[in-house]
Amino acid sequence: MLVAVLAIGFFYYNARRLVSYLQLGRAEDRTDHPGVRLRNLLTIGIGQSKILRDPVAGAMHAAVFWGFLVLTAGTIEIAMQGVYPAFSYAFLPSPLHTLYLLSQELFGLAVLGAVAWLMYRRLVVKPARLQGDNLEQLDALIILSLIAALMLTLFLLNGFAIVSRPLTPADPARVVSRGLAAMLAGLSQRRAESGYAATWWAHVLLVLGFLNYLPYSKHLHVITSLPNTYLSNTSGPGRRGVMRAMDLEAEGVEQFGAADVEDLSWKSLLDGYSCTECGRCTAACPANITGKALSPRKIVIDMRRRLMEKAPLVAGDTDGKRHTALVHGEGSPPPTETGSDVLDRRLLDNYITEEELWACTSCGACVQECPVSIDQLDVIMELRRDLVLMESRFPPEVQPVFQSLERNGSPWAFSAADRGEWARGLDVPTMAECVSQGRRPEVLFWVGCMGSFDDRAKKITAAFARIMRAAQIDFAILGQEETCNGDPARRLGNEYLYQMLAKGVVERLNGYNVTTIVTTCPHCFHQLGNEYPELGGTYEVIHHSQYIERLLAEGRVPLAEPPGRRTTVTYHDSCYLGRYNDVYDQPREAIRRALPMVSLVEPPRSRDRGLCCGAGGGRMWMEEREGKRINVERTEELLRTGANVIASACPFCMTMLTDGVAAQNAATPVYDIAEVVASRLAGAATV
Numbered sequence: 060m061l062v063a064v065l066a067i068g069f070f071y072y073n074a075r076r077l078v079s080y081l082q083l084g085r086a087e088d089r090t091d092h093p094g095v096r097l098r099n100l101l102t103i104g105i106g107q108s109k110i111l112r113d114p115v116a117g118a119m120h121a122a123v124f125w126g127f128l129v130l131t132a133g134t135i136e137i138a139m140q141g142v143y144p145a146f147s148y149a150f151l152p153s154p155l156h157t158l159y160l161l162s163q164e165l166f167g168l169a170v171l172g173a174v175a176w177l178m179y180r181r182l183v184v185k186p187a188r189l190q191g192d193n194l195e196q197l198d199a200l201i202i203l204s205l206i207a208a209l210m211l212t213l214f215l216l217n218g219f220a221i222v223s224r225p226l227t228p229a230d231p232a233r234v235v236s237r238g239l240a241a242m243l244a245g246l247s248q249r250r251a252e253s254g255y256a257a258t259w260w261a262h263v264l265l266v267l268g269f270l271n272y273l274p275y276s277k278h279l280h281v282i283t284s285l286p287n288t289y290l291s292n293t294s295g296p297g298r299r300g301v302m303r304a305m306d307l308e309a310e311g312v313e314q315f316g317a318a319d320v321e322d323l324s325w326k327s328l329l330d331g332y333s334c335t336e337c338g339r340c341t342a343a344c345p346a347n348i349t350g351k352a353l354s355p356r357k358i359v360i361d362m363r364r365r366l367m368e369k370a371p372l373v374a375g376d377t378d379g380k381r382h383t384a385l386v387h388g389e390g391s392p393p394p395t396e397t398g399s400d401v402l403d404r405r406l407l408d409n410y411i412t413e414e415e416l417w418a419c420t421s422c423g424a425c426v427q428e429c430p431v432s433i434d435q436l437d438v439i440m441e442l443r444r445d446l447v448l449m450e451s452r453f454p455p456e457v458q459p460v461f462q463s464l465e466r467n468g469s470p471w472a473f474s475a476a477d478r479g480e481w482a483r484g485l486d487v488p489t490m491a492e493c494v495s496q497g498r499r500p501e502v503l504f505w506v507g508c509m510g511s512f513d514d515r516a517k518k519i520t521a522a523f524a525r526i527m528r529a530a531q532i533d534f535a536i537l538g539q540e541e542t543c544n545g546d547p548a549r550r551l552g553n554e555y556l557y558q559m560l561a562k563g564v565v566e567r568l569n570g571y572n573v574t575t576i577v578t579t580c581p582h583c584f585h586q587l588g589n590e591y592p593e594l595g596g597t598y599e600v601i602h603h604s605q606y607i608e609r610l611l612a613e614g615r616v617p618l619a620e621p622p623g624r625r626t627t628v629t630y631h632d633s634c635y636l637g638r639y640n641d642v643y644d645q646p647r648e649a650i651r652r653a654l655p656m657v658s659l660v661e662p663p664r665s666r667d668r669g670l671c672c673g674a675g676g677g678r679m680w681m682e683e684r685e686g687k688r689i690n691v692e693r694t695e696e697l698l699r700t701g702a703n704v705i706a707s708a709c710p711f712c713m714t715m716l717t718d719g720v721a722a723q724n725a726a727t728p729v730y731d732i733a734e735v736v737a738s739r740l741a742g743a744a745t746v
């Protein structure tokens with residue numbers, strides 16, 4: 060009893076200390092969308108849906124996790140027997156008790172098998188994503204050994220229990236322990252009882268030791284992963300990666316964005332506690348895959364190390380400093396270092412470099428892959444905001460983008476008067492013209508800057524307009540009243556500029572009482588639909604791939620006879636359409652409906668595992684100086700499918716893939732969904 064009180068007391072002390080470190084972070088409300096949160100907890104947390112995306116390693120980890128949940132009931136029974144020897148769950152109805160005993164045995168065996176496999180993988184197979192420093196390796200091996208020892212002592216103590224007392228009707232359910240009991244059958248009663256007592260103590264001490272080791276280990280996630288999943292970033296069903304608007308006018312605020320851990324939200328800091336260091340995020344990161352310095356895993360580990368370094372000093376916690384030195388060796392202060400040395404450092408620059416931050420395409424693959432719902436992108440964007448808003452540090456090629464957004468309302472130095480040039484001869488009215496005629500069109504076609512000014516993208520814009528015309532949709536454009544919606548500024552960390560642009564757009568759209576918007580650009584689609592409501596702009600926003608698919612399904616687009624030849628098409632998922640908004644099926648379905656003889660072939664990385672084209676997060680306007688070009692990596696993969704046509708549904712992806720095809724000296728055409736469908740309109744040239 061005394062041992063248990065001391066051990067639990069020590070654990071409580073450590074838990075309180077770690078919780079107090081979270082209070083260093085910014086306040087943030089994470090109580091919205093309780094239904095979505097509960098669903099995430101049940102599917103991602105308890106159901107281990109993300110872990111199971113890796114069928115073998117995932118199944119092993121899930122076995123350990125589920126095993127822990129099931130075996131906790133047995134651990135309570137065993138611990139209680141130390142205080143009340145007669146305590147048992149035998150009061151349960153017989154079938155339930157038998158099921159309970161069987162579950163303990165089978166899950167114990169599954170955990171033991173999984174631990175052996177995980178140990179083998181770490182020591183022999185050594186996958187790249189699991190490679191860390193020596194301390195990380197040691198920590199992982201200690202944890203795996205502790206789990207194995209827990210399972211072995213569990214089976215042994217059950218074996219001794221069976222030998223030292225008369226058989227009970229439930230004992231046949233102890234399928235593994237009975238095998239052990241058979242081996243121990245020759246022991247005298249006294250020896251069997253001593254064996255039971257020794258293994259009971261060993262098991263209980265291991266449980267208490269494990270519990271108290273967790274706060275000093277990366278395996279703290281055993282405790283934090285479920286709350287972390289419940290509290291993860293959610294903006295509602297099907298909407299991910301939504302950036303929250305900063306209050307730029309709040310009084311007394313001296314810091315915009317994050318330069319150090321106290322500028323991040325407490326939830327980001329909890330993410331740091333929850334990281335399993337599994338490396339799934341980094342293995343999916345297009346920047347890392349192509350040889351850039353960025354590793355989302357490192358971003359999270361750096362954040363935790365910096366917290367462990369700084370928080371004890373801020374909290375005046377000397378034990379915490381010892382904790383840091385013990386566990387987080389790489390990032391902890393050397394013994395000679397003073398507190399002021401530590402306080403002089405910060406997360407930005409001393410841990411995470413500018414180069415890492417600007418390499419991010421904001422593709423969201425890291426967030427998608429993380430099994431414990433960590434939001435690495437949130438941290439990257441907060442640090443970018445500090446770089447831009449507080450320190451005016453950004454790649455030189457971004458400067459003209461900011462200037463042009465400010466002066467021309469477009470990331471390129473084009474005149475607003477030319478925005479509607481693409482529509483010349485297509486008989487597309489503007490909202491202003493419609494209003495002057497006393498009518499309000501059903502749909503606003505938001506063209507976007509790429510669609511208005513880029514020569515290749517203008518063809519997509521015109522193709523979509525032709526489809527809507529053919530389907531007799533009553534639509535209009537803003538023409539020269541349209542400006543950039545601000546998305547590039549926001550992704551590049553310039554929240555001031557973003558809000559200036561976005562508020563202007565909201566005012567214009569609300570002025571026209573716009574209710575339904577269609578757009579060919581996934582970035583505009585995401586921004587207008589998911590991020591504008593916070594600024595007072597709430598509209599039904601539909602991506603053109605969804606809209607076209609709907610029109611085709613309703614038979615509203617008059618198509619010519621289908622081409623007699625078979626075509627093979629591979630479709631590239633845009634990150635802002637797919638991962639951010641779960642739009643995967645409609646673009647594919649639109650292609651199938653337009654080309655009945657088509658064979659759709661998927662590249663190895665597709666749908667929510669699709670590889671970014673390299674243009675997101677403002678990367679469209681930055682040089683790619685380090686490593687292989689992301690668009691080349693992606694295009695090579697698409698070309699390897701052997702398809703006759705590469706299809707996309709984003710003007711940014713179009714540019715990157717077209718460049719990628721040219722870099723490969725390949726002749727495979729890249730078409731937008733709208734172009735594929737428009738080519739089937741009566742009288743049009745076939746794709």
Ligand code: SF4
Binds near residue numbers: 419
């Ligand atoms: S958002 Fe994409 S590019 Fe950025 S860190 Fe995550 S995976 Fe890498």
Ligand code: SF4
Binds near residue numbers: 334336359432
């Ligand atoms: S952030 Fe998530 S995916 Fe990345 S290493 Fe940590 S737990 Fe794994």
